[in-house]
Each structure stands twice: as C-alpha cells, then as structure tokens.
Amino acid sequence: MKRITLNILLIATVLIGACRKDPLDLMPDGRITIDQVFTDEMMASEYVNTIYANMQHYGTAYNYWTMLAGYSDEAHDNDFPQDMGRAPSRWYNGELRPNWNPMDIPASVGAYDPTTNGFYYRNGWKGIRQSNVFLANIDKTVFTNPTVKARLIAEVKTLRAFFYLELIKMYGGMPVVDKPFTVDFKFETLPRQSFKECVDFIKQNCDQAIAESNFPWRITTEPERGRFTKAVAHAVRSQALLFGASPLWNPEGDAGRWTLAAADIKQSLQALTDAGYQLYPEYEAFFYGRSDLSPSPGDKETIYEVKTFGGTPEFSHLMFRMHAIPTLGGDKAGCSPSQELVDAYEMADGQIPILGYQDDDHLQPVINTASGYDEKHPYLNRDPRFYATVWYNDALYGDVNGKPYRIQSYVGGADGISNLMQRTHNGYYLRKFRNPKQLDPNTGTALFKKYRLGEIYLNYAEAANEAAGPTSDVYDAVNAVRARAKMPQLPAGLNKEAMRERIRRERRVEMSFEEQRIWDVRRWKILGxxxxxxxxxxxxxxxxxxFTGKRVVAGRRKSWADNYLIIPIPTSELTLMPLWEQNPGW
Structure with missing residues (x-):
C-alpha cells in the first residue's frame, strides 16, 4: 500500500491524550486542520494511510530483529544467555514488569529505554483513535465515486477491529470507544470493559465491513498491497470469537460462546472458499515468497501479509541475517526450533511418536513404541511440515557453491551447537520462510503472513469441537489442512477431549513461528x-x-506463572485512569 504522510500531527493516543485540547484540531499556522482534511476526498483517503502506519511489523519486529516464537516454547532465542541485555534474555529472566515489557520493544532498539515501554500499546490506541476520527468525519466528505467512500468506511471499521483485537490479546479488556473524545472529556472517568464486550464490538465492526458490497475480497494491484479486505474482516472476527470463547477469557465456561464462534467461523470459512480462497498446494513453498496480486492469483491462501515500510528491512532479508545458519551467511542464529516443537510432529503415517515426558526437564521422553519412532534416528519418517520448518543435524541443505551441504550442528561441526549467538544452542536451525536456494540476503521476497486460510480451518475445527464435539465438520476442517501437508486423516472415533488434543497439536505444527503459539498457550491456560x-x-x-545424541536443556525461564497469562498494563496509563485495576498478579 502506498504510504503517504499528511502534514498532520498524529501523535496523541486515546489514553495518553488526557490534555484538554485536541492535538488534531490545529490552528491555521501552515498545517492542515482535521476539518480541512475531510473537505477533500484525496486527503480523506490519504488519512487512512496514517492509520495503517500504527501497525507493528510482526515477523522479525521484536528486539533485536527477533521473532515472537522465541518468547514461547516453540523456539529458543539464541541471544540467551550470551547477551543478557537483549529483550528475549530479559523475558527468560522474568523481568516483565508494569513499567518494563521486554516483548514490547521495537526491533531496532538496543538497550533499555523507558520511552519504549508501551510502544505497541500506544500505537494500538493511536490506530483506534484515528479510526474514530475518520469514521466521525467521513460523512461530510464528497467523493466523485461513492463506492470509494463505502469501501474506505468498511476498511477503517476493519482496522479499528484489528487494533482492538491486538490490544486485548495482550492486555485484556479495554474501554470500547467508538467516537473521538471531546476536548473536555474527563479521562479519569473512563472505565475498562470486559474482554467479551470488546469481542462484541470487534464482531460488530467486522459484520458491518463484511456486509459492504464495495469492500473487495482481494487486493489485485501492487499499489494497493497491504490494504485490508473483506477477507481480513472475516479473519479478525474469526480469531476474536475463538479467543473470546477460550478458557482464559471465558472463565465461566459459557458454552454459548463456543456455539456462536463455531457458527460465525463456519460462515466465514464458507464465504472465503466461495470467494476463491484455497489452501496453497505446497506447504513449504507457500512461505518462500509474497503473494502474487491478481484477480486469480496463484497464492489463494494468503489473507493478509504485513508490508514492510518506513525503512525497515524486508522480512526475508532479516530472516536470512538474523535467523541464520552460520556457514551460510547471517549475523546470528536467532530463534531455533525447540525440541518440544520437534517432538510435536507426528510420524508420516499419523502416529504420535512422543506422548509426553517422564521428568520435569523433558530429558526423558515417553516414546510411543507402536509409532516406529527411533530415538537414535529421530528425524526419519516425520510429518512433511517438520522438514519444511526445521534444519536438524545432518539434514541435506542442498548445493552450496556447487557441492551438496549437510547441516553440521553436532559438537565441533561448522554449525555446531555452542553458547555463541551465531550458533544454535539446541541443535536446530529455523528453515521455515527461507528458500534454501536463497544464498543472498537481498534476493528473498517473503513477507510475514499475518492471516491465512489454514488458520480459519483450524479456528473453526476448535470452536466446533468445543461446541458440539468431533462432528464430521470438525474432522473435515482438520483433515483439509492435513491433506495439504500430505498427512493421513485423523483416526475415526476420537472423543471431544482426544480431538481437542489433536487440534492443539495441529495448530502447533501447522502454524509454527506464525505468532500463534504464544497466545494459544495463554488462552488455553496451559502456560505453566x-x-x-x-x-x-x-x-x-x-x-x-x-552420531550419538543426548537431550539437553537449552534454557530455563521465569516467565510461566499465571500472572504472565495477561501482560500488565503500562504504569503510565494507570496513573491516568484511576478506575482501572492492574491485570492479575501485577
């Protein structure tokens, strides 16, 4: 999407802007007032671009250029323990505080800077505030083509829903605000609202956007890359309803929330497939590049990719340099898949190889002897998604400088396990998102896929199973995802609890490193x-x-207690909002 910056002051957020003068209502001193913006259809359209600018970049956007996977159990961030000043190490060390959130530091920031605390929080509220300003003023704007206005309204309603969803996933219920604050608004009177009330508001916004006939299903031209679509509204609604029905946010166990979620997500899945969305035929290749834009693209699965802007290096470039194999370029090893993630992949015939662990340190796996798993050769005959995601010792990388190269992550190998930031600490490197034929950091084209159809299938399967048990619809949804990966169908006759476990396993391997696991373990309340x-x-x-191998602990963490289920609200916000209570345990 073309990013055009108006000469408008757009820095005040909803909650920090406790001053009595609206900073968007500027005096005529050479800058443009908000009223002037909405007297012109071009400037009103450009104003929407300023809303998008509040989105975080996801993928490799976390300090420094790391991935959110390293804050979950699906990866070990190899900055730890060599660089204890970096955000992942401080997360592992249990340094999350209301005035200091290691997860909430932009990628490029180095040492601790108090001004970065609440960075994503502030930007989320800024996005909501600007959405409200747009929706409150757009009626007065005359458009030559009324369908453009209708599309923009639907787009901004989806943006507002998106920013709310991202905020409440991290911080819990927030005030539901649907219009700009007046200059005399008393912020100290503003109450928080429940997670459910926020989900209801998200659903309302998405429903209205979905109903707009002028809101397109796809982006089909390069200048519009990065804009939201009707498919994004379905994805946002789907995720919000799933989270709202989950144990963390549905402590009463209200079955009706699961029923509503299942019905709406089923409708979204049907609407998306009717609109031509399909699972990409090859799981591994799907993550190598960015979606092609046309009315009938080759990539029919991607719903939304995060476009790089503002001088940030491309996602593919950062994947090459910051999550690298030492002998093949790059600055550091970054996030390497954990043994726990590796153990979650099934055998190629659908058997579960590792049923759990006998000890708290996960060094003694409970092996399913009927699965054919060989502890001496643990990487044989596994789910194809394992080979698309993980580089393991002695894996054939491909030709490098005309010669076949195998990963040498054994002790003393060229890629050998060690405590250096440039090396794996657990014997693995990340393969997903990077084409092995890409030997130059500047030749990749991949963008981070924020929403895709595979997630919608699994969202529906989970909600439908919780609502009514393992019906044929539940099986069909999970098996569609498995079939694309060339995995056999789930065994017949699973009960609700067994199906729940299989769906959770499926989410874990299908969407590894896609910023799902960190929120899944929280909403399921299994973080501990x-x-x-x-x-x-x-x-x-x-x-x-x-080779002979032994299991080792890569890193212990202090970030698993119940208070880590919900991130604390920045202290600076609570001083402005005396009616608010801090999140539990903080």
Missing part, C-alpha cells in the same frame, strides 16, 4: 505446563554419517 524451559539434542559425531 509449557514455558518453564526448552530443550534440544546435542549430537556427537562418531564416524562418517554416524
């Missing part, structure tokens, strides 16, 4: 079971192509 540590395998070479 998953995030105490991560492990890996230390391989020792004993001969040509021969």
């Amino acid at each position: 079971q998953t995030d105490k540590l991560t492990t890996g395998i230390e391989w020792t070479k004993t001969g040509e192509g021969q």
